Amino acid sequence: DYHKRFLEFVKMIQKENLVIGGAMTDPKGDRSKGPSEQDDRDLFTRIVDSDEKGVYVSGAKAHQTGCINSHWIILMPTIRLTQNDKEYAIVGAIPADVKGLTYIYGRQSCDTRVMEGGGDIDLGNAKFGGQEAMMILDRVFIPWGKLFMNGEFEFASMLVERFTCYHRRSYVCKTGLGDVLIGAAATIADYNGVPNVSHIKDKIIEMTHLNETIFAAGIASSHQGHKMKSGVYLNDDMLAQVCKHNVTRFPYEISRLAQDIAGGLMVTLPS
Numbered sequence: 137d138y139h140k141r142f143l144e145f146v147k148m149i150q151k152e153n154l155v156i157g158g159a160m161t162d163p164k165g166d167r168s169k170g171p172s173e174q175d176d177r178d179l180f181t182r183i184v185d186s187d188e189k190g191v192y193v194s195g196a197k198a199h200q201t202g203c204i205n206s207h208w209i210i211l212m213p214t215i216r217l218t219q220n221d222k223e224y225a226i227v228g229a230i231p232a233d234v235k236g237l238t239y240i241y242g243r244q245s246c247d248t249r250v251m252e253g254g255g256d257i258d259l260g261n262a263k264f265g266g267q268e269a270m271m272i273l274d275r276v277f278i279p280w281g282k283l284f285m286n287g288e289f290e291f292a293s294m295l296v297e298r299f300t301c302y303h304r305r306s307y308v309c310k311t312g313l314g315d316v317l318i319g320a321a322a323t324i325a326d327y328n329g330v331p332n333v334s335h336i337k338d339k340i341i342e343m344t345h346l347n348e349t350i351f352a353a354g355i356a357s358s359h360q361g362h363k364m365k366s367g368v369y370l371n372d373d374m375l376a377q378v379c380k381h382n383v384t385r386f387p388y389e390i391s392r393l394a395q396d397i398a399g400g401l402m403v404t405l406p407s
Contacts, residue, residue, distance in 0.1 A: 157206035304380035308354025
């Protein structure tokens with residue numbers, strides 16, 4: 137009755153208007169070995185014990201953006217699993233402040249900017265910015281009612297693929313940052329008195345082309361979505377991967393062109 141359990145969990149989340157953090161990425165250790173082959177078994181999250189009330193899990197989750205801002209965490213496998221990895225085939229929901237869970241807080245590149253004067257020029261909520269953390273789980277309890285996979289290793293690969301299909305399509309959000317950067321570069325070109333110089337215009341056009349290409353792949357992935365048996369829609373997998381691939385390349389080129397247009401005025405400008 138995993139699906140029934142999950143629907144009840146979703147109803148509770150919607151009714152109470154809560155935030156869920158999706159914890160998929162494990163530290164992994166030696167990438168040439170599977171979870172059960174690692175020297176340190178805590179490099180992947182796994183079930184270590186169970187009783188009549190539920191299961192206990194230990195391990196770690198890395199690169200967890202926004203986890204400290206979440207109310208609940210859903211733990212998931214991170215790679216394809218085999219018969220030997222059954223104890224790692226775990227999907228379950230835990231409160232973000234559950235006993236046995238430790239957060240090792242990480243940094244983001246510009247997280248202190250919101251503490252400076254004039255921070256209102258940045259988009260977003262300056263008081264509740266992003267953060268990264270590693271989550272260490274030491275015999276964290278999950279009741280049976282909050283467990284949505286328990287040893288079904290053969291479905292782990294499909295789960296990861298579907299999760300990343302949604303996740304990689306969501307990278308279309310980076311185009312909002314691109315819009316801001318393009319606008320800033322164009323404004324600086326105006327300040328410098330060169331908005332109509334041909335190579336400046338060419339660079340702004342190229343920045344726009346790259347940014348809209350990311351946007352197009354993300355929107356197309358959603359448009360090509362199809363209905364699943366459960367009733368939910370899954371966006372197009374190939375176009376989601378293309379969106380992510382573009383995001384791993386194009387924002388850096390957009391940033392390089394912005395610096396080319398602005399020069400030292402943007403790169404070394406005091407706060």
